[in-house]
Amino acid sequence: MSAVPASPPLDVRNVLWLLAAMGFVVAPHVPRLPYWIAIFCAIVVAWRAWIAWAAWHFPSRLLMVALTIASSVGIWLTYRSLFGREAGVALLITMSALKLLEMRTQREVTHSIYLGFFLVLTSFLFSQSIPLGIYMLLCVWIYVATLVGFNRVGRSPTLSERLRPAAALLVQALPLMAAFFLLFPRVQGPLWALPRDTTAARTGLSDTMTPGGIANLIKSEEVAFRVQFESDMPGMGALYWRGPVLADFDGRSWRMQEPRNIIDPRYARQERPVRYAVTLEPHQKTWLFALDVPAERPPHTTLLYDLQLRNPVPVSQRMRYEMTSWLDYRYGERSLPQYLRQALKFDDEHNPRTVALAREWFAQSPNARAFITRTLQHFNREFTYTLEPPPLDQQNPYDDFLFGQKRGFCEHYAGTFTLMMRAAGIPARVVTGYQGGEVNPLNQELTVRQADAHAWSEVWLPNEGWVRIDPTAAVSPMRIEGGVNAALGPIGVMSSLIAADQLGLLAQVRFAWQMVNSQWTQWVIGYNVDRQRQFFMNLGLPTVDWGTLAFWLVIATFTVGAAVSIGLLVRDRPRRREAAVIAWQRYCAKLAAAGITRAPHEGPLDFLARVRSMKPQLAAQAEDITRRYVDARYGEGASKADLKELLRRVRELRPA
Secondary structure, eight states, X not given: OOOOOOOOOOOHHHHHHHHXXXXXXXXXXXXXXXXXXXXXXXXXXHHHHHHHHXXXXXXXXXXXXXXXXXXXXXXXXXXXXXXXXXXXXXXXXXXXXXXXXXXXXXXXXXXXXXXXXXXXXXXXXXXXXXXXXXXXXXXXXXXXXXXXXXXXXXXXXXXXXXXXHHHHHHHHHHHHHHHHHHHSOOOSSOSSOOOOOGGGOOOSSOSEEOTTHHHHHHTOOOEEEEEEESSOOOXXXXXXXXXXXXXXXXXXOEEXXXXXXXXXXXXXXXXXXXXXXEEEOOOSSSEEOEESSEEEOOTTOEEOTTOOEEOSSOOOSOEEEEEEEEXXXXXXXXXXXXHHHHTTOOOTTSOHHHHHHHHHHHHHSSSHHHHHHXXXXXXXXXXXXXXXXXXXXXXXXXXXXXXXXXXXXXXHHHXXXXXXXXXXXXXXXXXXXXXXXXXXXXXXXXXXXXXXXXXXXXXXXXXXXXXXXXXXXXXXXXXXXXXXXXXXXXXXXXXXXXXXXXXXXXXXXXXXXXXXXXXXXXXXXXXXXXXXXXXXXXXXXXXXXXXXHHXXXXXXXXXXXXXXXXXXXHHHSOOOOOHHHHHHHHHHHHHHHTTOOOOTTOOHHHHHXXXXXXXXXXXXXXXXXXXXXXXXXXXXXXXXXXXXXXXXHXXXXXXX
């Protein structure tokens, strides 16, 4: 039995290339990883680089087993699991680093590179942005270049010899990638649908509201959702995007109450319909956002009695849904008594001065509308709208705000106003969500950010039903019509830079980027079943099933494969023979027909000598043709006229 030949030692430069590729692909994960995992991987990679550079011995198998067990236990203690998105990716990164540490043969190199390709995919579990996509494409390029380098056995290729073939391979793969992306059968749900860990859930609005909570959210420039209107967009004052409705109150915080029975509301008036599509960012909650009041809800969603729009599962991935809303409406005139009683509850032991003032003003008012007007006028005269209100008394926060500080944000005004309504015997509740947004003039898309978070009140009046009252509008009307930046000045780094740019170039760049990012979100990240069906409808195929998709996918695969193969054959075909070689071969063929066959090893001058001895009458012609061929082939070259003359002399040769 013959022994298997040992694998040649790995080239140091190729190993360093692979370690660099590993560093590039892990870099986006570093901010999300626990610090000990990042340090551990850095030490392992540096250790492997030293082994390659100094020809140091590899760690023993026992040490590798100990490191593997220790790192696995550490990940378990950190995440309390070895599965899920965060824990699974951390485990994969750690094991990939340890694989580099024991890499000795070409086969193990291939395994490490394949693990690197898989690590590229894990980055898209956290983000699918355009910059990350470009960066990951560069990482794939580096990995392919590394694979090219390891397959150049016997020498270390140059930078160009690594990158150029790798780029050619990626370019050849792009058509097939596009075919699979467009034609591969889609399933319901997003492509990157790995559940998020509960410890890593991130949300904007909450199901509770305490003075100061929304003000902290205002400081974030993250996108909450994007909206595209089918026709003209309503005015900013009508853009109230309803989210959680808070009806329970404990004297300080407002909380959302989950209804036991779901009752679709009845509208007494429904006018001014508006149609739009919402692209919602993941927020780990079940509520969706829509303008007041929803007329048609998306499939599989629920509209509660208080107009909350709910999804059956938490929104853990980007979601797109279409909506229709009535901007001029009336609803809730016949609300159930238990809901009205719930909207009157408050704790008498907290905020007694606010309760007493509300009851006094209500007794002095001829009706509920007059009482509401007096309360709003009081806010308008004596209060200030600010993003950084002073801290309030923990026991009686609304007393402190109403009679002491008089400086607050939207949740201060909505909470205080709602409490005063309840104290006066008017059913009221707090509604949280978003108000307004930023319009992109390039594509007329509305971007609603966390900075647009807002809170307002709803009161129940006889013969009117539930009516929206926004006390913030009485204090700062500019907040409703122009947004929080217009009311308080630029918030955040980007807003400050845009405000300081007198030429408006930064704003145009931002709008252009938002437009590109929106198209990326809709047609790449959001390419789902509906988008795929729309794509085929545009091609004239109204009905598409899995069989049709499979058929076209096979056709596209064979077409792209054939095109790439033909291109490679054309590229790699033998070069066109020079005119001198063609002329010489014709000359040799004519002599072979006359009985003088040139041997494969016979050079032009040796063949000339043999022609002279066998056919003296051809000596002059043979010498002229041979001289011209040698000059053209082995000398300084020949001009186009010289080559034509050589071909003419061969054509005129008659050896028979």
